[in-house]
Amino acid sequence: GDKVKQSPSALSLQEGTNSALRCNFSIAATTVQWFLQNPRGSLMNLFYLVPGTKENGRLKSAFDSKESYSTLHIRDAQLEDSGTYFCAAEPGGSAKLIFGEGTKLTVSS
Amino acid sequence: VTLLEQNPRWRLVPRGQAVNLRCILKNSQYPWMSWYQQDLQKQLQWLFTLRSPGDKEVKSLPGADYLATRVTDTELRLQVANMSQGRTLYCTCSAVGGRDERLFFGHGTKLSVL
Numbered sequence: 001g002d003k004v005k006q007s008p009s010a011l012s013l014q015e016g017t018n019s020a021l022r023c024n025f026s027i028a029a030t031t032v033q034w035f036l037q038n039p040r041g042s043l044m045n046l047f048y049l050v051p052g053t054k055e056n057g058r059l060k061s062a063f064d065s066k067e068s069y070s071t072l073h074i075r076d077a078q079l080e081d082s083g084t085y086f087c088a089a090e091p092g093g094s095a096k097l098i099f100g101e102g103t104k105l106t107v108s109s
Numbered sequence: 110v111t112l113l114e115q116n117p118r119w120r121l122v123p124r125g126q127a128v129n130l131r132c133i134l135k136n137s138q139y140p141w142m143s144w145y146q147q148d149l150q151k152q153l154q155w156l157f158t159l160r161s162p163g164d165k166e167v168k169s170l171p172g173a174d175y176l177a178t179r180v181t182d183t184e185l186r187l188q189v190a191n192m193s194q195g196r197t198l199y200c201t202c203s204a205v206g207g208r209d210e211r212l213f214f215g216h217g218t219k220l221s222v223l
Contacts, residue, residue: 033212037151041197043214086153090210095141095203097212099153 003027004089006100013077013107021085021103025068029089032063032070033097037084046072046085077107112136113215115200123223127190130218132200134183139202139213142185144177146170147197147217156198159185172196195221 005024013019023032034046047054049063049070058078063070070087084104088097114133122128134142144156157166159179168175172194178186185200200215 031210035214041217041219043199043217045211045213048209048211084151088153088212095143095158095201095205095210095212096155098155102151 002101003098004087004100006085006087006103008103009101010104011106013074013081013105015077015079015107015109017077018073018075019077019105020074021072021087021105023070023087023089023100025070025089027089027091027098029063029065029068030092031090032061033088033090034061034070034072035086035088036081037086037102039083043086074105077105079107079109081105082107110136112139112202112213113200115215115218117218118216119219119221121221121223122189122192124193125191127188128192128220130187130189130198130200132185132187132215134185134202136202137182139204140182141203141205142179143201143203143212144175144185144187145199145201145214146173147199148172149195153199156187189220192220192222195219 032049047061051065053062058075060073084102088099143158157177164179173192174190176188197217197219199217203212
């Protein structure tokens with residue numbers, strides 16, 4: 001089955017609104033990373049997380065290793081936030097990440 | 110700042126032909142280099158991680174066969190053969206074992222089947 005399950009698969013937001021993306025893990029993840037892929041295909045690292053939370057501007061992410069999930073909160077969504085968000089889990093001690101299927105976010109004015 | 114340089118950016122591959130991809134690391138702080146593929150459904154999948162010059166690995170996945178080689182401390186190569194479905198190959202780098210193990214992606218090489 002799916003080792004990293006992302007939800008929702010697609011999301012539409014109005015500018016200025018807030019939302020949250022979620023990843024559930026069926027593997028023992030030691031760290032989690034979140035990425036944003038823009039329409040041109042470039043992948044940008046948003047967060048690297050050990051269990052706990054991090055915040056960067058309008059983005060906030062949390063990783064709970066005991067409950068096996070991670071969340072990405074987007075506050076005051078902007079047009080440039082549009083793209084596909086991927087979470088990825090690392091089982092431990094390697095550069096091998098297991099990716100979710102992505103959440104396609106569309107922000108409109 | 111660009112950490113990885115991939116080429117080519119795009120290639121049309123005649124069915125049955127192999128293609129060679131190249132990735133150059135620009136920052137030695139992230140020496141663990143890997144290849145990931147993204148299929149037409151946008152699913153990202155790890156292929157290889159090669160740390161040392163001389164390391165080689167092969168793998169067959171649905172739709173393509175792969176041979177990866179770490180040529181030098183800064184160069185990683187990937188040969189893609191027997192490709193039947195288009196895909197994008199991404200080179201990545203990271204610093205495994207340190208406090209910061211973020212994964213960084215190159216711009217990718219998009220392969221289409223002719």
